[in-house]
Amino acid sequence: MRVITTLLIALVALTGWGCAKKVPSDPYKEEMAKVLVNKGRLVQDLARPANVHPSKIEGIALVRGLHGTGADEPPSTYQQILLQDMLRDQDQKRTAKSQIASLDTAIALLETVVPPGARKGDRLDVGVKLLPKSEASSIQNGYVENAELYQYMAADIIRRGYTLGVVNGYITLDPDLVEKKSPVAFKQGKIIGGAVVSRSRKIWLELKEDERSAGVAQRVEDVINKRFSYTKAGYAGKRKVAEAKAGAVRINLEIPEEYRDNVVRYVNVIGAISFYETDDELDERINRLSTQLLNPETSEFASIQLEAIGSNNEKVVDAIRRGLDSPNDAVRFNSAITSSYFDIRADRQKTAKILAEFARENPTYRPAAIATLGVCMKRSFDVDSELRELLAADNIETRYGAFRALWTRNPNDYTIQGENMAQQFSYHCLNCGGAPYVHIAQSVRPEIVLFNSEQIYLQGIVDLEANPRLTVRSDEDGVVVKKYETGDGVDEQRRVGYKVDDVIRAIVEVGGTYPDVVSFLTQAKSKKLLHVASETGADAECPLAIDALPGSKASHFKTVRDVEEIARREEIRDRIEREANEQSVWSKMNPANWFSRDDKSVPDEFNLEEFDAANGTSEDSVDPESEFSAE
Numbered sequence: 001m002r003v004i005t006t007l008l009i010a011l012v013a014l015t016g017w018g019c020a021k022k023v024p025s026d027p028y029k030e031e032m033a034k035v036l037v038n039k040g041r042l043v044q045d046l047a048r049p050a051n052v053h054p055s056k057i058e059g060i061a062l063v064r065g066l067h068g069t070g071a072d073e074p075p076s077t078y079q080q081i082l083l084q085d086m087l088r089d090q091d092q093k094r095t096a097k098s099q100i101a102s103l104d105t106a107i108a109l110l111e112t113v114v115p116p117g118a119r120k121g122d123r124l125d126v127g128v129k130l131l132p133k134s135e136a137s138s139i140q141n142g143y144v145e146n147a148e149l150y151q152y153m154a155a156d157i158i159r160r161g162y163t164l165g166v167v168n169g170y171i172t173l174d175p176d177l178v179e180k181k182s183p184v185a186f187k188q189g190k191i192i193g194g195a196v197v198s199r200s201r202k203i204w205l206e207l208k209e210d211e212r213s214a215g216v217a218q219r220v221e222d223v224i225n226k227r228f229s230y231t232k233a234g235y236a237g238k239r240k241v242a243e244a245k246a247g248a249v250r251i252n253l254e255i256p257e258e259y260r261d262n263v264v265r266y267v268n269v270i271g272a273i274s275f276y277e278t279d280d281e282l283d284e285r286i287n288r289l290s291t292q293l294l295n296p297e298t299s300e301f302a303s304i305q306l307e308a309i310g311s312n313n314e315k316v317v318d319a320i321r322r323g324l325d326s327p328n329d330a331v332r333f334n335s336a337i338t339s340s341y342f343d344i345r346a347d348r349q350k351t352a353k354i355l356a357e358f359a360r361e362n363p364t365y366r367p368a369a370i371a372t373l374g375v376c377m378k379r380s381f382d383v384d385s386e387l388r389e390l391l392a393a394d395n396i397e398t399r400y401g402a403f404r405a406l407w408t409r410n411p412n413d414y415t416i417q418g419e420n421m422a423q424q425f426s427y428h429c430l431n432c433g434g435a436p437y438v439h440i441a442q443s444v445r446p447e448i449v450l451f452n453s454e455q456i457y458l459q460g461i462v463d464l465e466a467n468p469r470l471t472v473r474s475d476e477d478g479v480v481v482k483k484y485e486t487g488d489g490v491d492e493q494r495r496v497g498y499k500v501d502d503v504i505r506a507i508v509e510v511g512g513t514y515p516d517v518v519s520f521l522t523q524a525k526s527k528k529l530l531h532v533a534s535e536t537g538a539d540a541e542c543p544l545a546i547d548a549l550p551g552s553k554a555s556h557f558k559t560v561r562d563v564e565e566i567a568r569r570e571e572i573r574d575r576i577e578r579e580a581n582e583q584s585v586w587s588k589m590n591p592a593n594w595f596s597r598d599d600k601s602v603p604d605e606f607n608l609e610e611f612d613a614a615n616g617t618s619e620d621s622v623d624p625e626s627e628f629s630a631e
Contacts, residue, residue, distance in 0.1 A: 360395075438544040481496065
């Protein structure tokens with residue numbers, strides 16, 4: 001009997017095990033369970049942005065046109081690689097060795113930084129410097145043709161992948177180093193806007209290791225695309241910005257046009273998007289954020305989270321409008337920034353006026369205010385009008401910042417429209433009110449701007465060398481600009497009056513370059529030859545500025561220490577944001593934490609080969625005409 005009982009129990013157990021084994025699992029329910037677990041969390045709690053660090057690319061080039069100041073360098077790894085590159089070019093193959101040995105050339109190292117989100121065709125400034133032990137004395141007058149830039153380079157050990165940029169242009173010396181007679185003044189310089197990006201540099205979100213599943217990746221893609229879309233040249237309609245790739249690990253991101261120059265804000269806004277919440281929970285969060293927006297200490301972070309919710313929610317729009325009416329500068333500024341990205345027609349005029357006010361009167365907020373006016377609300381006449389008024393402001397940073405913002409919005413704007421001088425630089429003579437001013441660009445693009453050019457003259461005895469072969473000298477009848485082609489004679493000559501505009505045009509007419517114009521202007525300023533002539537007969541020196549963009553020396557963003565202190569106080573005061581053992585949401589919104597590298601799964605630097613390998617592409621299969629992307 002005992003044996004029979006034992007056999008029956010065993011049979012029942014086996015039958016039950018067999019039935020349990022046959023019950024199929026439901027993948028959809030499993031994925032939904034993972035999604036529901038993350039209810040109430042933000043995208044930043046599940047993923048971290050990747051490829052958001054600037055990436056340095058380098059190259060080797062032959063600097064030409066040096067007129068005897070170059071050198072026949074001793075053999076080196078750099079020389080060998082440059083020679084190999086030149087031998088592949090059929091036009092240079094026969095003369096490659098003689099070109100490198102010429103005293104009219106020199107070998108130089110090129111370097112630039114590709115920002116996150118850079119697109120194919122973007123232009124970048126390129127640093128140029130001679131080899132450490134070069135015998136060349138100067139790269140003044142030099143230019144570079146079709147030099148290629150790669151991702152990595154090290155002395156004596158050089159490994160190159162795809163070509164990421166191509167460099168062409170004339171080398172501009174640093175005016176400050178020249179004036180101070182620095183020993184390296186003529187051995188290093190910059191090609192302004194000289195590099196053209198060959199492959200777009202994408203950014204993406206990488207799911208944290210314990211969150212990687214197809215359901216989570218799809219949900220992250222959906223909530224981001226519900227909030228953002230973008231337009232692409234050559235395509236009709238809006239396109240989604242997020243696309244899940246590489247299984248359940250990566251979500252590729254496109255950058256909308258208005259965020260291209262502020263990728264940090266873009267990834268912070270995406271990070272503040274809710275992963276999953278009910279309508280009641282959303283209303284409760286908006287009410288809480290509306291209160292925090294009016295608190296100067298938390299208004300920046302609240303504005304970012306409200307921006308993540310979007311302008312389709314009327315409660316969010318009402319909260320931002322209340323912030324625009326706040327008497328506090330920080331609250332009004334942060335509300336205006338978010339309002340400008342929302343681009344609601346009814347709020348454009350008020351938003352533009354507030355940002356223009358900060359640009360004119362508040363140095364702390366000036367950089368972000370002007371930058372935002374340049375990229376947001378592009379269909380608004382009110383913004384254009386405010387920027388045109390800023391052209392006559394007292395501060396040169398405000399004036400030039402307004403000029404650059406107008407140019408970003410519309411290069412053909414009638415107020416700032418200029419000329420392309422000999423295909424080398426952009427030249428703008430403005431009649432905008434305010435004091436006369438000369439501005440020289442040493443970044444982004446070669447550009448000269450004369451504010452109220454009709455009033456800017458040379459005064460005194462003029463005896464300048466724009467370069468050793470181009471002189472600007474005064475005589476009894478005016479100013480003579482001469483370009484010497486050889487040591488025995490004059491190739492070109494122009495005689496003009498003392499107006500600076502006329503002299504600049506004469507320099508270009510005789511074959512001068514953008515570096516020559518920069519040299520002329522900086523020398524004239526150094527020798528106190530630049531003057532302003534007014535209708536009353538009063539005379540004064542004309543000021544000159546170089547790269548006077550707002551915020552070029554100091555960022556408007558809070559320091560990490562300040563943000564951490566705010567986060568600490570906020571955590572104590574508002575425990576309901578997260579459980580006590582978790583990091584405060586405000587601290588997580590700090591860009592320094594977003595960009596941290598504590599996760600070993602995120603590489604320290606962007607690696608092109610690893611990216612292509614993870615996305616099913618290789619060097620052999622990549623179309624050289626296509627954008628570098630994970631598509």
